[in-house]
Amino acid sequence: MxxxxxxxxxxxxxxxxxxxxxxxxxxxxxxxxxxxxxxxxxxxxxxxxxxxxxxxxxxxxxxxxxxxxxxxxxxxxxxxxxxxxxxxxxxxxxxxxxxxxxxxxxQGWIDGDPAAELRPRPLPRPAATAPFTPEELHALLALRVPLRERTLWHLLHESGAGIETVLALNVDDLDLPHRRTLPRPGRAPVHWQAGTARLLPLLLAGRAAGPLFLTDRRAPAGTPAPDRCPHTGRARLSYRRAAELFTAHTRPLGAGWTLRQLR
Missing domain, CATH: 1.10.150 (DNA polymerase; domain 1)
Incomplete structure (x- = not known):
């Protein structure tokens, strides 16, 4: 039937x-x-x-x-x-x-198409990727934001590493005493400075494994084990979500700022 x-x-x-x-x-x-x-x-x-x-x-x-x-x-x-x-x-x-x-x-459930005239919105021009000026960087890092965002922004700025590289880091990749990631075959080490070194132990909070940067919520069913924290059950932070949060937190400072400008 x-x-x-x-x-x-x-x-x-x-x-x-x-x-x-x-x-x-x-x-x-x-x-x-x-x-x-x-x-x-x-x-x-x-x-x-x-x-x-x-x-x-x-x-x-x-x-x-x-x-x-x-x-x-x-x-x-x-x-x-x-x-x-x-x-x-x-x-x-x-x-x-x-x-x-x-x-x-x-399926024959509706007749019309109210979305037919909806057009994609223009994307921002890629030219807005110049590095932050010292004044802009100072204002950015002075914002009152959650520890996760503060650590991520410091690490991106101090290391110069790509966003995807940083978000792919796991807790057991870190060599905290030497302010770098551990040597891995085929992977260049990521180095950081004092700002990140001060924040990372606070972010880890006793975690010994799993993704370094986590979402606020538990991982949905079906999330691969490497992208799920074994201690909290939360998922690895995605680039899309990190970019959304950056846009939201930096809106008071001006429009068009992107995470890639931190490199």
């Missing part, structure tokens, strides 16, 4: 994710993105920051996508989110919505 079409938007989201073939971690990210658009369809502002991941989206009928106002509501939401969302994140979430809408239409 054929499965009945879903009535609720949230059920349609789960049906789409069930056939997507995505890994559990990617499904969680897609679910957050699609739930965010539910707030727009309900003509309500979406939560931001950590609250966006925990908020329960409004319950609404899937048929609302065929409402004459649906396209305008989505356009208004894109305009609002441009002010506080990284354009790469916004473009990825637009792509997620368009893919889901296309699949729902193919």
């Amino acid at each position: 054929a499965e009945l079409p879903p009535v609720e938007y949230a059920v349609a989201v789960e049906r789409y994710l069930d056939v997507s073939g995505l890994a559990p971690g990617s499904r969680r990210i897609y679910r957050i993105a699609l739930n965010t658009w539910a707030w727009a369809l309900a003509d309500r502002p979406a939560p931001t920051g950590p609250e966006r991941r925990r908020a329960r989206p409004p319950v609404l009928p899937l048929a609302l996508l065929d409402h004459p106002d649906a396209a305008e509501r989505l356009r208004a939401a894109v305009t609002r989110r441009c002010a506080d969302t990284d354009p790469r994140t916004l473009n990825r979430e637009l792509s997620t919505l368009r893919a889901a809408v296309a699949w729902w239409r193919a």
Whole structure:
């Protein structure tokens, strides 16, 4: 017997994710993105920051996508989110919505495509990657931010290492007395200075293994063991999340600052 079409938007989201073939971690990210658009369809502002991941989206009928106002509501939401969302994140979430809408239409669950006119947002110009001036660096490192961010920023600045290299470090890679990473085949050592040396022991807090920089939440099911802390169960901090946090913390100092300028 054929499965009945879903009535609720949230059920349609789960049906789409069930056939997507995505890994559990990617499904969680897609679910957050699609739930965010539910707030727009309900003509309500979406939560931001950590609250966006925990908020329960409004319950609404899937048929609302065929409402004459649906396209305008989505356009208004894109305009609002441009002010506080990284354009790469916004473009990825637009792509997620368009893919889901296309699949729902193919199932015959909706007729229209309110996302058809939504266009990717322009990305920031790559020219804004000049190193910070001494004054900018002083203002940056004087910000009151969590220990994880303070340590990461100091390590990036003092070592000159790539962001991906630093985020891939594990606790057992560190040679704290000599302010460097341990020699590994095929891997250049990372050296740091006094600022990082002062902060690293505080960040480790007795951890002997696992990723050096961790997320705030426990790792989702299916996270590979090398990317999960055996002591706390939290996941390795991703570049995307580190960049989002950097943008949020540095907004009072000016727009367009990036982690790569710390090198």
